[in-house]
Amino acid sequence: MVLPFLRKRSKIIEIVAARDIVFALAQSGVCAAFSRDTNQRICFLNVTPDEVIRSLFYNKNNDSLITVSVYASDNFSSLKCRSTRIEYIRRGQPDAGFALFESESLKWPGFVEFDDVNGKVLTYSAQDSIYKVFDLKNYTMLYSIADKNVQEIKISPGIMLLILTKTSGCVPLEILSIEDGTVLKSFNHLLHRNKKVDFIEQFNEKLLVKQENENLQILDVRNFDLTEVSRTEFMTPSAFIFLYENQLFLTFRNRTVAVWNFRGELVTSFEDHLLWHPDCNTNNIYITSDQDLIISYCKADSDDPLSEGNGSINISNILTGKCLAKIKANNSFPNENECSQNSKKHRHASRIRSIAAEALEDITALFYDEERNEIYTGNRNGLVHVWSN
Numbered sequence: 001m002v003l004p005f006l007r008k009r010s011k012i013i014e015i016v017a018a019r020d021i022v023f024a025l026a027q028s029g030v031c032a033a034f035s036r037d038t039n040q041r042i043c044f045l046n047v048t049p050d051e052v053i054r055s056l057f058y059n060k061n062n063d064s065l066i067t068v069s070v071y072a073s074d075n076f077s078s079l080k081c082r083s084t085r086i087e088y089i090r091r092g093q094p095d096a097g098f099a100l101f102e103s104e105s106l107k108w109p110g111f112v113e114f115d116d117v118n119g120k121v122l123t124y125s126a127q128d129s130i131y132k133v134f135d136l137k138n139y140t141m142l143y144s145i146a147d148k149n150v151q152e153i154k155i156s157p158g159i160m161l162l163i164l165t166k167t168s169g170c171v172p173l174e175i176l177s178i179e180d181g182t183v184l185k186s187f188n189h190l191l192h193r194n195k196k197v198d199f200i201e202q203f204n205e206k207l208l209v210k211q212e213n214e215n216l217q218i219l220d221v222r223n224f225d226l227t228e229v230s231r232t233e234f235m236t237p238s239a240f241i242f243l244y245e246n247q248l249f250l251t252f253r254n255r256t257v258a259v260w261n262f263r264g265e266l267v268t269s270f271e272d273h274l275l276w277h278p279d280c281n282t283n284n285i286y287i288t289s290d291q292d293l294i295i296s297y298c299k300a301d302s303d304d305p306l307s308e309g310n311g312s313i314n315i316s317n318i319l320t321g322k323c324l325a326k327i328k329a330n331n332s333f334p335n336e337n338e339c340s341q342n343s344k345k346h347r348h349a350s351r352i353r354s355i356a357a358e359a360l361e362d363i364t365a366l367f368y369d370e371e372r373n374e375i376y377t378g379n380r381n382g383l384v385h386v387w388s389n
Contacts, residue, residue, distance in 0.1 A: 012378020
């Protein structure tokens with residue numbers, strides 16, 4: 001590593017697991033691969049000494065890891081993507097991968113977005129104001145969108161929503177097929193004049209529109225039926241997660257999580273799921289593939305004497321809001337009764353409890369491996385911990 005900040009330990013910002021390998025990305029831009037079988041580091045993913053990795057994506061279509069990086073030699077100005085087969089990483093050969101989207105100029109505010117649901121990649125070249133859609137299986141380009149009036153694109157199963165430049169009193173919208181870019185519907189949505197748009201979101205046939213100090217509007221774009229939810233009941237969240245399997249959506253606001261349906265009804269409020277971080281960070285939240293459980297880093301119980309300075313990992317049922325399990329500092333590791341009979345075992349248990357308490361201090365990344373039934377967490381000290389049965 002030639003860059004000084006790459007040689008300093010920093011907090012973990014993203015964790016991804018693929019088969020028997022755990023990838024941990026630090027805020028500095030260093031990414032390491034660890035073998036879950038040996039718990040040893042396999043290699044660093046930084047192929048060149050000046051590479052700063054910004055994000056990771058596991059492409060299950062071809063069992064590869066995509067890294068998105070910037071480079072000192074380029075003044076950190078352009079995003080570069082690389083795909084590396086998991087088998088090469090397992091052999092300690094991270095340089096065996098190949099570059100992606102080399103024809104695209106991804107200088108800021110350009111971007112690349114990976115859509116696992118539809119198996120697509122969306123890129124935006126700010127230089128020529130062109131969006132392009134690629135196939136996630138083989139990275140071939142499918143089509144491009146060269147409309148300078150496009151302000152934002154939202155992706156949901158099967159379709160894309162194009163939000164165009166606002167005109168007087170309305171916002172033009174287009175719904176496109178994600179497969180070939182065919183325009184399925186074009187329409188204008190009326191807005192309150194001189195009111196800031198908090199968000200416009202698309203979920204299948206439902207369009208969610210919220211303006212500052214106004215009611216939430218849920219528009220069915222098939223028949224333009226409109227449902228309104230009082231602004232006192234639905235306040236603008238800091239983030240959404242759409243639950244495609246259950247036709248519901250999660251909102252995050254002021255450390256709280258809520259579940260809504262598309263009739264504008266509150267479905268679930270969680271009984272014990274107060275998030276640790278005030279700003280929602282999806283790297284600290286995991287939704288299972290069946291979309292029935294949410295695992296988050298939360299505030300610990302106020303009456304827990306060991307909770308000061310650290311939180312807990314809470315597992316809750318999304319449909320009922322019930323807390324099903326919790327990892328916290330005063331959990332018994334291992335069985336207390338057995339340890340009390342042997343001082344050596346007791347010292348060992350005390351050490352494990354101490355490590356657990358330290359590991360629960362300021363968790364900055366969380367991932368649940370559904371195949372292994374293990375939770376991986378990273379903290380501000382740049383350490384990765386495994387919570388396993």
